[in-house]
Amino acid sequence: MSAMLDETRPDGVTAVVEAPHRERKCVVVIGGGFAGIAAARALRHADVDVVLIDRRNHHIFQPLLYQVATAVLSPAEIAAPIRQLEVKQQNLSVLLAEVTGVNVASRTIEASSPVVGARKIAYDYLVVATGMRPSYFGHDEFAQYAPGLKNLNDAETIRAKILGAFELAETTEDESERARQMTFVLVGAGPTGVELAASLAQMVKVTLRGNFRRIDPARSSIILLDAGKRVLPTFAESVSRKVAKRLERLGVKVVTDVKVETVDEQGVIVGGDRIPSATVLWTAGVAASPLSQMLGTKTDRAGRALVDPFLKVVDAPGVFVVGDAASSVKQNEHPVPGVAQAAIQEGRYVGRLIAKELKGRKVKRPFRYFDKGNMAVVGKNYAVLERGWLQTGGFLTWLVWAFVHILSLPQLQNRLRVQRQWLWSYFTGQRSSRLIPEPPRMPGADTR
Numbered sequence: 089m090s091a092m093l094d095e096t097r098p099d100g101v102t103a104v105v106e107a108p109h110r111e112r113k114c115v116v117v118i119g120g121g122f123a124g125i126a127a128a129r130a131l132r133h134a135d136v137d138v139v140l141i142d143r144r145n146h147h148i149f150q151p152l153l154y155q156v157a158t159a160v161l162s163p164a165e166i167a168a169p170i171r172q173l174e175v176k177q178q179n180l181s182v183l184l185a186e187v188t189g190v191n192v193a194s195r196t197i198e199a200s201s202p203v204v205g206a207r208k209i210a211y212d213y214l215v216v217a218t219g220m221r222p223s224y225f226g227h228d229e230f231a232q233y234a235p236g237l238k239n240l241n242d243a244e245t246i247r248a249k250i251l252g253a254f255e256l257a258e259t260t261e262d263e264s265e266r267a268r269q270m271t272f273v274l275v276g277a278g279p280t281g282v283e284l285a286a287s288l289a290q291m292v293k294v295t296l297r298g299n300f301r302r303i304d305p306a307r308s309s310i311i312l313l314d315a316g317k318r319v320l321p322t323f324a325e326s327v328s329r330k331v332a333k334r335l336e337r338l339g340v341k342v343v344t345d346v347k348v349e350t351v352d353e354q355g356v357i358v359g360g361d362r363i364p365s366a367t368v369l370w371t372a373g374v375a376a377s378p379l380s381q382m383l384g385t386k387t388d389r390a391g392r393a394l395v396d397p398f399l400k401v402v403d404a405p406g407v408f409v410v411g412d413a414a415s416s417v418k419q420n421e422h423p424v425p426g427v428a429q430a431a432i433q434e435g436r437y438v439g440r441l442i443a444k445e446l447k448g449r450k451v452k453r454p455f456r457y458f459d460k461g462n463m464a465v466v467g468k469n470y471a472v473l474e475r476g477w478l479q480t481g482g483f484l485t486w487l488v489w490a491f492v493h494i495l496s497l498p499q500l501q502n503r504l505r506v507q508r509q510w511l512w513s514y515f516t517g518q519r520s521s522r523l524i525p526e527p528p529r530m531p532g533a534d535t536r
């Protein structure tokens with residue numbers, strides 16, 4: 089595929105510049121999430137070299153991350169190696185590297201890989217699909233005490249924190265420390281906060297029942313905080329109300345309209361009051377990956393790149409931004425939501441657009457989002473769905489949710505494994521992924 093040239097940079101580092109073959113153009117896709125993979129796949133029949141770059145070797149099915157964090161599933165069941173796409177797509181190469189810079193004037197990106205170091209890669213078309221990362225609203229110091237949920241490491245960290253808290257509660261002689269270990273605070277009542285809180289509530293009541301001699305996990309406190317007026321603010325108000333009631337019934341205390349002022353080793357301070365908690369989880373804001381800002385174009389408040397209705401970056405020829413990294417395109421006055429379906433549709437659209445342009449055809453139809461509905465699951469047997477005028481919730485919706493998620497998982501073996509785990513967990517209440525890799529530690533404990 090692409091030719092490589094050596095080049096010495098002003099800082100003395102030898103970089104490798106990959107230039108496209110003379111007769112074949114090169115599309116570089118940054119990000120192997122929903123949007124990036126959809127873009128790369130849409131180019132599979134095009135006469136072009138496609139280079140898909142990700143800093144991880146795997147694609148994650150993020151909608152089920154909360155189940156890894158609450159021990160229902162193991163990491164491998166919701167992820168798949170990106171490299172396996174090469175088997176199915178001859179014109180695709182996958183590169184494990186972190187993209188650290190974009191130069192739209194010279195049409196090159198800079199990528200850094202372990203051992204190889206920095207290299208430049210030339211592109212004819214660039215698709216930026218780098219997604220979002222947790223945002224602590226200017227309080228990055230909260231991150232060390234309150235992990236966000238974005239990747240498999242985060243999910244495993246959260247799982248270890250939750251399971252470790254029960255072990256420490258069982259061990260300590262100090263009543264107030266025991267209460268602190270058994271208090272779980274989730275900051276942010278969007279879909280991730282709601283799903284995580286409900287799953288945790290189920291876990292303490294059912295999965296951990298009878299597992300301890302000195303504590304009763306069912307007496308844990310699970311507190312879901314939000315600065316907004318209601319849970320699930322992107323859903324209709326009636327849906328929010330139903331979900332809040334459901335959460336309360338599961339034993340989750342929902343507190344809205346409050347601002348978290350401090351997060352530290354002892355817990356959180358909210359509205360001047362301290363809530364002692366050993367496990368604070370950040371399920372609130374998100375910000376775009378810094379790459380969107382490197383394109384030299386305007387960004388919105390969350391750092392997402394502004395794009396035109398064709399998802400192109402204005403003043404950056406051949407550059408597109410798709411998925412969560414793009415500032416919402418408006419459709420019928422509503423912004424396209426930052427969800428997996430939108431990312432897939434945007435990626436596919438751009439892939440097809442580039443394929444057409446390569447054939448010398450002009451694309452006149454701007455991107456249109458087809459809304460398949462918005463869902464959230466609230467513990468066992470209950471999910472809500474909103475699609476246009478349709479708002480529904482209950483057991484049947486939950487079955488639909490389960491069916492859709494099984495079908496959407498990457499790899500057939502994951503679908504079969506998740507299906508088996510869910511059935512096991514549904515009928516026994518047990519969760520099979522309950523290992524804590526590192527011993528849990530009390531605050532201030534000697535780690536030598």
Ligand SMILES: Cc1cc2nc3c(=O)[nH]c(=O)nc-3n(C[C@H](O)[C@H](O)[C@H](O)COP(=O)(O)OP(=O)(O)OC[C@H]3O[C@@H](n4cnc5c(N)ncnc54)[C@H](O)[C@@H]3O)c2cc1C
Pocket residue numbers: 118119120121122123124141142143144146147148150151152153154185186187188217218219220237238279280377379410411412413426427428429431463
């Ligand atoms: C916990 C959680 C639960 C969710 N639940 C749902 C749900 O139930 N339903 C739903 O529809 N949506 C859900 N979403 C949202 C959905 O997952 C996102 O909208 C979707 O993943 C966006 O896809 P994307 O391709 O834009 O970004 P991502 O899927 O985030 O992929 C971005 C990729 O870019 C890579 N990357 C980033 N920066 C660089 C760099 N500099 N160099 C190289 N690679 C880089 C990352 O490693 C990653 O693989 C959830 C999100 C989260 C975090």
